[in-house]
Amino acid sequence: MTGPAPVIAHLRASAPVAGAFAALLLLPFPVEADEAFVTSQPAEMLSIVDLDTRKVVATLPIPGKPAGIAVTPDGARAFVTSPDGKALSIIDAASRRVEHRVDVGGGPLGVAVHPSGSPAYVADWYQHRIVAVEAATGRIAGEVKVGDSPSGLAVTPDGALLLSADRDSDAVSFIDTASLARATSLKVGTRPFGITIDAEGRRAYTANVGSNDVTVIDIAARRVVGTVKVGQRPYAVALARGRAFVTDQYDSTVSVFDVATLEKIATIPVGDYPEGIATSGDGAFVQVANWEANTLSMIDATTLKVVADIEVADGPRAFGSFIRRTAR
Secondary structure, three states, X not given: OOOOOOOOOOOOOOOOOOOOOXXXXXXXXXXXXXXXXXEEOOOOXXXXXXXXXXXXXXXXXXXXXXXXXEEOOOOOEEEEEEOOXXXXXXXXXXXXXXXXXXXXXXXXXXXXXXXXOXXXXXEEOOOOEEEEEOOOOOOEEEEEEOOOOEEEEEEOOOOOEEEEEEHHHOEEEEEXXXXXXXXXXXXXXXXXXXXXXXXXXXXXXXXXXXXXXXXXXXXXXXXXXXXXXXXXXXXXXXXXXOEEEEEEOXXXXXXXXXXXOOOEEEEEEOXXXXXXXXXXXXXXXXXXXXXXXXXXXXXEOOOOOEEEEEEOOOOEOOEEEOEEEEEO
């Protein structure tokens, strides 16, 4: 599924107090845990997966064939696009409640969020634009025209730049977030779909579904510094342990290459038709949404082995940054 709905196609509080001198209450030490927020397009569902227990702990109906997903860095909110519903759902991630459903028009697909938590940026596949939406209110704060059929979006860690993979222009747009103006565009491989930026904000990676490769971009220089051949119909890229992990839709695999040398390391079999891919907060695991298998695969980022396949709702897509970090 490489467009909007089919093609616009998850304390112990107790610390027993020992002895008679138990005037002190021993509070639990917070532990970082992750959840995966997995959009399932045909099921019109968001599955929330606890990645410690590897089980679905909640589901939330989302109408309009949900596809894109972005979670704020602080884990407070999630944003889900519905291409058929022409809407963005803004979700309180802890309570699993939809706070706002925003009519953005067109064909909303990719979504990303500013590191501060607002605004969210929505890629409109049909009207070739990016719409900025305030997280707290759902108010549309502005828009900017980009190339044809924008799909994946990513924001630099400093929040200064928004990058858009403009699929039908074979290009990436660079957008200044302060002015919401398109600064320039850069030609990449054929039909770029997913786009990912590294933690340092130095490089971006596009999965090019038409040319079966990944383009590596130097963001500051705004130039292509490498191209890596991967499997058939690459959809999206995740980064972990100095490696890039790429979902190969038609091969039902994940291709892995070294980000320093750009040399291919491995090909990992996963479920049928893998699409969304994202890295756990500690970088130990990579999660893959398998559209036709209805599973979320967990890959050990060190051993490059699948360690779990978790059943989720029908047609998981999880296009975007779908991992939520929590404290418990």
